[in-house]
Amino acid sequence: xxxxxxxxxxxxxxxxxxxxxxxxxxxxxxxxxxxxxxxxxxxxxxxxxxxxxxxxxxxxxxxxxxxxxxxxxxxxxxxxxxxxxxxxxxxxxxxxxxxxxxxxxxxxxxxxxxxxxxxxxxxxxxxxxxxxxxxxxxxxxxxxxxxxxxxxxxxxxxxxxxxxxxxxxxxxxxxxxxxxxxxxxxxxxxxxxxxxxxxxxxxxxxxxxxxxxxxxxxxxxxxxxxxxxxxxxxxxxxxxxxxxxxxxxxxxxxxxxxxxxxxxxxxxxxxxxxxxxxxxxxxxxxxxxxxxxxxxxxxxxxxxxxxxxxxxxxxxxxxxxxxxxxxxxxxxxxxxxxxxxxxxxxxxxxxxxxxxxxxxxxxxxxxxxxxxxxxxxxxxxxxxxxxxxxxxxxxxxxxxxxxxxxxxxxxxxxxxxxxxxxxxxxxxxxxxxxxxxxxxxxxxxxxxxxxxxxxxxxxxxxxxxxxxxxxxxx
Numbered sequence: 001x002x003x004x005x006x007x008x009x010x011x012x013x014x015x016x017x018x019x020x021x022x023x024x025x026x027x028x029x030x031x032x033x034x035x036x037x038x039x040x041x042x043x044x045x046x047x048x049x050x051x052x053x054x055x056x057x058x059x060x061x062x063x064x065x066x067x068x069x070x071x072x073x074x075x076x077x078x079x080x081x082x083x084x085x086x087x088x089x090x091x092x093x094x095x096x097x098x099x100x101x102x103x104x105x106x107x108x109x110x111x112x113x114x115x116x117x118x119x120x121x122x123x124x125x126x127x128x129x130x131x132x133x134x135x136x137x138x139x140x141x142x143x144x145x146x147x148x149x150x151x152x153x154x155x156x157x158x159x160x161x162x163x164x165x166x167x168x169x170x171x172x173x174x175x176x177x178x179x180x181x182x183x184x185x186x187x188x189x190x191x192x193x194x195x196x197x198x199x200x201x202x203x204x205x206x207x208x209x210x211x212x213x214x215x216x217x218x219x220x221x222x223x224x225x226x227x228x229x230x231x232x233x234x235x236x237x238x239x240x241x242x243x244x245x246x247x248x249x250x251x252x253x254x255x256x257x258x259x260x261x262x263x264x265x266x267x268x269x270x271x272x273x274x275x276x277x278x279x280x281x282x283x284x285x286x287x288x289x290x291x292x293x294x295x296x297x298x299x300x301x302x303x304x305x306x307x308x309x310x311x312x313x314x315x316x317x318x319x320x321x322x323x324x325x326x327x328x329x330x331x332x333x334x335x336x337x338x339x340x341x342x343x344x345x346x347x348x349x350x351x352x353x354x355x356x357x358x359x360x361x362x363x364x365x366x367x368x369x370x371x372x373x374x375x376x377x378x379x380x381x382x383x384x385x386x387x388x389x390x391x392x393x394x395x396x397x398x399x400x401x402x403x404x405x406x407x408x409x410x411x412x413x414x415x416x417x418x419x420x421x422x423x424x425x426x427x428x429x430x431x432x433x434x435x436x437x438x439x440x441x442x443x444x445x446x447x448x449x450x451x452x453x454x455x456x457x458x459x460x461x462x463x464x465x466x467x468x469x470x471x472x473x474x
Contacts, residue, residue, distance in 0.1 A: 019307070021116055021455060023299035028453055031300075035449050036202050038295045039442060047294045052438045058431020065424035066141060074144055078418040083404045087422040088142040089254070090396040091429065094279070095135035096177065096251055097272075097392060100244065101280020102128025103184055106191075107240035110233075115458075116308045118451045119300040123291070123437075124284050125188040126446070130436040131283075132181045134429040139173070141425070169253045176250040180243045187236040193219050194229065194450040248276040255399065261342035262403035267326055274319035275392060278362075281313045282388035287437065289382045291446065300447050307375050313388065314369040320395075321363045338408060346402045350415065354398050361391030 022031070069076060079086040102124040109117040140146040150156075153174045155164055164171045197219035200212035219225055249269035256268040285306070292301040331343030346355045365387045368374045375381065406413045440446070 019302055019304035021118065021302060021304055021459070022452065023302060026299055026456065028456065031452050031456060032198060032202070032449055034297070034299065035445050035447050035452070036199055038297075038446060039199065039444070040202055040204070040208070044442070045294055047290075048438060048441070051434060055431045055435035055438060058428050059435050061424050062428020062432055065421050065428055066137075068421060069141055069425070070144075070146075074142065076419060076421045078416055078422055080414065080416075082407055082412050082414050083401060083416040085142075085400060085404075086416055087418050087426055088138045090393070090400050091426050092135050092138040093251055093254075093272075093396045094393050095131050095138075095429065096248060097276035097279040098283045099128040099131035099135065099180075099184075099280065100248055100273075100276035101284050102126070102131075103180070103187075103240045104244050104277055104280065105284070106187060107237040108244055110237045111241060115455055116305055118455045119297075119302075119305055119447050120284060120288060120309070121451070122191070122448045123287060123446045124280075125184065125191065126437065126440050127280075127283060127287065128184050129181070129188060130433050132177065132184070133436075134433050136177065136181070137429060138425075139170070169250070169257055172250050172253060176243075176247045180247040183236065183240050183243060187233075187240055190229070190232055190236060191448060192444060193217055194221070195445045195448060197221065198449050199445070245273055248272045255403075260403050260407060261336075261338040262327075262346070262399065265327070265330070267323055271320070271323035274316045274323070275395065278313060278316040278320055278388060279392040281309050281316070282385040282392070285309055285313075285381060285385035286389060289378060289385075291441070295441075295446075297447060300452055303376060306378070306381060310369050310375040310381060310384075313366060313385075317362065317366040317369075317388070324359065324363065341406075342403060345406050346398060349402065349406065351398070351402045351405070354394050355402065358391050358394035358398055361387045362395060363391075365391075 026034075077086060077088070079088070102121075105117050105124040106121045109121075140149050143149050143152065153164055153171065155166075164174075193216060196212050197216040200209055200216050203209045203212055249272060252268040252272035255263035256265060258264055288301055288309075289306075292298050328343050328347075331339045334340070346352075365384055368380065368384060374384075401416050405416055
C-alpha cells in the first residue's frame with residue numbers, strides 16, 4: 001500500500017488522489033506531543049465532562065438494574081415461554097460483535113501489512129476489551145447466581161464428579177469468549193508498554209512519572225527490548241487471528257445447533273463473523289469521528305483512514321445482505337413448511353417492523369457508501385455508522401424473537417415485551433462502555449505513539465525501520 005506521511009498528497013492516477021496516512025507538516029516531536037497532550041496537557045474539554053457525567057448516570061442505572069435482578073430474579077425481565085432468551089442473548093451477541101473489530105484491525109491487518117490500521121488500532125483494541133466485558137455481563141446475570149457461574153460453567157476437579165455440559169454451545173461460548181478476552185487484553189497491554197514509557201518521560205508530576213513508570217515495566221527502549229517486543233507482538237497477532245473467526249462463529253452455534261426454524265442453518269458462522277466485523281467497524285467510526293474532532297487528531301486519523309473503514313463496512317455489509325437474501329431464499333426453496341412460515345412471519349408477522357427496519361438500516365442506507373462524496377462526508381458517515389449500530393442490534397432481535405415467538409405449535413405461541421429492567425441493563429452497559437472509554441482517553445494514548453512514529457519513518461525514508469530511533473534521538 002502506498003502511503004505518504006510528510007508531503008503533499010500523492011498523485012496515484014490522473015483521476016485519483018491518495019490521501020496521506022499522516023498529515024503533512026508533522027515530525028517525530030509533533031507526533032509525540034499531539035498524542036500525549038491529550039493526557040498530559042491538563043486541558044479537558046467540556047465535551048468530555050458532559051459525556052462522562054451522562055455515562056456515569058447510566059452506570060448507576062446498570063448497578064440498580066443488576067441489584068434488583070439479583071434480589072428478585074430474572075422474573076423482572078420480559079422473558080417467558082416461548083421466549084426464554086430475550087435481551088440477554090440479543091445484547092450478548094451484539095456486544096461480542098462490536099468487540100470483533102479491535103482484534104481484526106490489530107492482528108489481521110498487521111499480518112497483512114495494512115499500514116492504515118496504525119492510527120485506529122489502539123482505540124479499536126480498547127473498544128474490544130470493554131465491549132467483551134459488557135457482553136459477558138448478560139449470560140452471567142442470566143444465570144441468576146453469577147457468583148456460582150464458575151462452579152457451573154468452568155470445568156475443575158470435582159469430587160462430586162459434576163461437570164459442565166460440554167455438548168452445550170453455551171459452554172463453548174465460555175471457552176471462546178474467555179480466550180478471546182485474554183488474548184485481546186494481553187495484546188492490548190503489550191502494545192501499550194512503549195507508549196507508557198513515552199508518557200513517563202514526558203510527565204511533569206511525580207505521580208505521573210511513578211504511575212507511568214510502573215505501567216512501562218522498566219522499558220528503556222534498548223535494542224533488546226524492541227527485539228523482544230516485536231517478537232511478542234507478532235506472536236500475539238498470530239494467536240489472535242484465528243480468534244477473529246472462532247469467537248463469533250462459536251457464538252453463532254448457540255443458534256445453529258438447535259432445531260428452531262430460522263436458527264438451524266449452516267450460513268450462520270460466516271454470516272455472524274461478517275456481521276461482527278460490520279458492527280465493529282461501525283462502532284470504530286462512531287467513536288473515532290467525534291474523538292478526532294474534539295482532541296484535534298485529524299493529522300493522524302485522516303480521511304484516508306475513514307475512507308478505508310467505510311470501504312470495509314461496505315464490503316462486509318454486502319456479505320450481511322447476502323446472508324439475509326439466502327435466509328429468505330432457503331425459506332421458500334427448501335420446501336420446509338416451518339422454514340417457509342418462519343421467513344413469512346418475519347416479513348409480515350407481528351414483528352414485521354423489526355425485520356424491515358433492519359433491512360433499511362443495514363442494507364439500504366449503507367449503499368450510500370458506494371459514492372466517494374459520501375465517504376468523504378463526515379456527518380453522513382457518522383449517520384451511516386449509527387444506522388449500522390441500530391441495524392445490527394435489530395438483526396439480533398429479529399433472529400432471537402421472531403424465531404422463538406411462533407415455533408412448531410400454535411398453542412405455544414406468544415409475544416415478547418421487554419421491561420424497564422431489560423432496557424435498564426442494556427442502556428446501562430452502553431453507559432459502562434462509554435464511561436470506560438472516556439476514562440481510558442484520559443490515562444493512556446488513544447493512538448499508538450510508537451506505531452505512528454514508525455510509520456512516519458517508513459514513509460519518510462521509503463523503507464521500514466520499526467521505530468525511527470535515529471531521528472527521534474536527533
